[in-house]
Amino acid sequence: MKTAVIPPLRVDPAFREQVLGVLRPGESLSAFTEASLRAEIHRRTAQREFIARGRASAERAHRSGRHVEADDMLSELAALLEASPRCEGDE
Template structure:
C-alpha cells in the first residue's frame, strides 16, 4: 500500500523545541509525530469502545432492571486489587 502524507502542522517554536529536546537517539521529528498520531488514534478508539460498552450496559440494566450498588462494586474491585497485590508480594 502506498503511503500518504499528513498536512503540515504549524506549532509554536517552543513546542517544536520541546519535541526536539525529547527525541530519542536516531528518532526523527517525523517518526515522533507518527508515533504520537498512532497513540492518539488508539486512545480515541479505546475511548469509543469504552463508551459503547457503558451505553450497552446501561441499556441492559434498563432492560433487565438489574442494577448493582456502586459501594458493592467498589468493595469487590478493592478486594480484587488487594488479592493481586498480595499475590505479587508472594513472588
C-alpha cells in the first residue's frame, strides 16, 4: 500500500520548541505528530459513538415511556453514596 503525506503544519517557533521539549528519547517529531493524530482520531471516534449510544438510549426511553428524571436519579445516587461505608482517609 502506498503511503500518503499529511500537509505540513506551520506553528509559532515557541510552540515548536514546546513540542520538541516533550519528545521521548529517540522519538521523532513525525512519530509524535502521527501518534497525536491517531490518539485524537480515537478520542473523537469514541466520543461520537458515546453520543450516538446516548441519543439512541434516550430515544428508546422516550418511545417506551420508561425513563427517570435526572434530578430523581441524582437523588438516588446521592442516597446510595451517603449509605455506603466510608474508606479510611475519606474524611
